Each structure stands twice: as structure tokens, then as C-alpha cells.
Amino acid sequence: MSFLPPLLLIFILYILVVRLLGKSALAQLTPHDFAALFFLAYVAFQPIQIDTYWQSIIGIIGIALIHFLISKLMLNNGIKHWIIGQPTVLVRHGKILPDNLRKSRFSLVELLSVLRTSGHPQVGTIEYAFLEPNGDVSIIPKREFTPLTPNDIGIQPPYEGIPLSVIVEGVIQHRNLSLIDKNEEWLLKELNQQGFPHTNHIFFAYCMDQDHSLEVIEYPT
Numbered sequence: 001m002s003f004l005p006p007l008l009l010i011f012i013l014y015i016l017v018v019r020l021l022g023k024s025a026l027a028q029l030t031p032h033d034f035a036a037l038f039f040l041a042y043v044a045f046q047p048i049q050i051d052t053y054w055q056s057i058i059g060i061i062g063i064a065l066i067h068f069l070i071s072k073l074m075l076n077n078g079i080k081h082w083i084i085g086q087p088t089v090l091v092r093h094g095k096i097l098p099d100n101l102r103k104s105r106f107s108l109v110e111l112l113s114v115l116r117t118s119g120h121p122q123v124g125t126i127e128y129a130f131l132e133p134n135g136d137v138s139i140i141p142k143r144e145f146t147p148l149t150p151n152d153i154g155i156q157p158p159y160e161g162i163p164l165s166v167i168v169e170g171v172i173q174h175r176n177l178s179l180i181d182k183n184e185e186w187l188l189k190e191l192n193q194q195g196f197p198h199t200n201h202i203f204f205a206y207c208m209d210q211d212h213s214l215e216v217i218e219y220p221t
Contacts (some may be wrong), residue, residue: 008062013087016071087138091129096104115139161210170200180209190214 088104090097090111101108111129114137120126125145130138150157164176172184187207188199194216196202206216 008066011063011066085133087130087132089128090131090137091123091126091139093128094124094126097122098135100131106131111137159210161208163206163215164209165204166207166214167199167202167205167216169204170202172199177205180207180212182207187214191216 022109088100088106090100090104090106096108096111098108101111112123115121115123115126115129118137120139120141125141126139127142128140132138164179165173166176166187167173172187174184177183177187191197191199191202191205193213194214196216196218201218202216203219205214207214
């Protein structure tokens with residue numbers, strides 16, 4: 001049991017160091033970010049000697065309990081902000097905030113790359129962009145650049161339903177069939193009407209929950 005206190009201490013220290021690396025290290029892993037996280041874990045846990053299965057089990061349980069405790073502590077807003085931080089505004093009213101980029105250690109090149117891959121290549125079309133505590137970038141476009149929705153023009157489109165997988169690689173998904181109040185007998189009858197006497201030739205099949213229409217995709221020949 002003497003190995004457990006150092007293990008838990010190093011685990012907590014590792015979390016704190018990753019927190020100090022900044023949100024940018026979690027956003028897009030550049031080569032130096034990946035190397036830092038990898039070697040940090042290697043150096044941190046290298047001194048821990050675990051020789052038996054029981055030590056492994058005790059260590060896993062100990063880390064799980066620490067993780068559970070931290071999750072509980074994060075329900076407190078003050079502690080949560082200290083552990084995971086707060087969102088950082090990177091773009092406001094179409095203008096990039098260089099000071100916030102610098103404080104977050106998030107480069108301009110990384111920001112522009114995220115904006116392009118999110119479908120917002122022009123910074124001027126963005127109302128706000130936030131660097132979230134988990135490293136993701138949330139983008140809120142300006143109102144005039146928001147895609148038009150049916151509600152904007154007073155249209156209420158009919159509900160088309162959602163597709164439910166009923167066969168995956170030849171295996172019938174009974175749970176999904178029960179969601180639409182159908183059974184295997186109904187499915188086999190529908191398949192037979194479409195010219196599929198056996199399910200083992202079916203790669204994927206789905207059924208719409210609204211009208212129960214069935215679409216079938218065979219294995220490629």
C-alpha cells in the first residue's frame with residue numbers, strides 16, 4: 001500500500017500541470033503539445049513501481065475515487081473555475097482580441113484554422129468566438145450571417161421522423177424494432193416483399209419511425 005499515496009499525489013499534480021499548460025494544449029495537439037503531454041505522463045509515473053495485480057487494482061480504485069471526488073468538487077462554481085478555468089473570448093463583434101490570444105497561448109494561425117474548418121473563413125462575420133475550458137472553440141455568427149431557418153419565414157415543416165437501424169451487418173436490432181412497436185416477423189415480411197429472403201446478405205437496413213418505410217443496403221458484391 002506504500003505505493004498508493006505517491007500515485008495519487010502524482011495523479012493530482014499531473015492534472016494541475018496539464019491545467020497550467022493552458023486550454024490551447026487541449027484544443028489542437030501540435031507536435032510540441034503532444035510531446036509535452038506524452039513525456040509529462042511518462043516522467044510523472046515512471047517512479048511508481050507496481051509489481052502485482054492487487055497493486056494495479058488498488059491503484060485503479062484510488063485514481064477512480066480521486067476522479068469522483070474532483071467531479072463532485074467541480075459542482076462548486078468557485079472550485080470548478082479554478083480547476084478547469086473559464087471560457088475566453090477570442091473574437092468580439094468581428095474583431096480578434098490579441099491580448100486574449102496571448103493570455104490563452106492560442107496562436108493566430110490556430111484560430112484562423114479553426115474558423116476556416118468551422119465554415120467561418122471571414123472574421124468579420126463572427127459575433128463571438130470563445131475558447132472553451134476543454135479546448136474547443138465555440139463560434140456565434142452575426143445575425144445577418146446566420147443561415148435562414150423555416151421558422152424565420154413562418155414555415156412549419158412536417159416531422160419526417162428519424163431513421164432507426166433495424167439490421168446491422170446481418171444482425172437484427174430487436175431493441176430498435178420495439179421502439180416502433182414492430183417485431184422480427186414484421187421485419188422479415190417487409191424484407192421478403194423487397195426481395196430479401198435472408199438477412200445475412202444485408203449490410204445495413206433502417207426504418208423511419210414516422211411512416212415505417214424500410215431502406216435496405218446490401219453487402220457489396
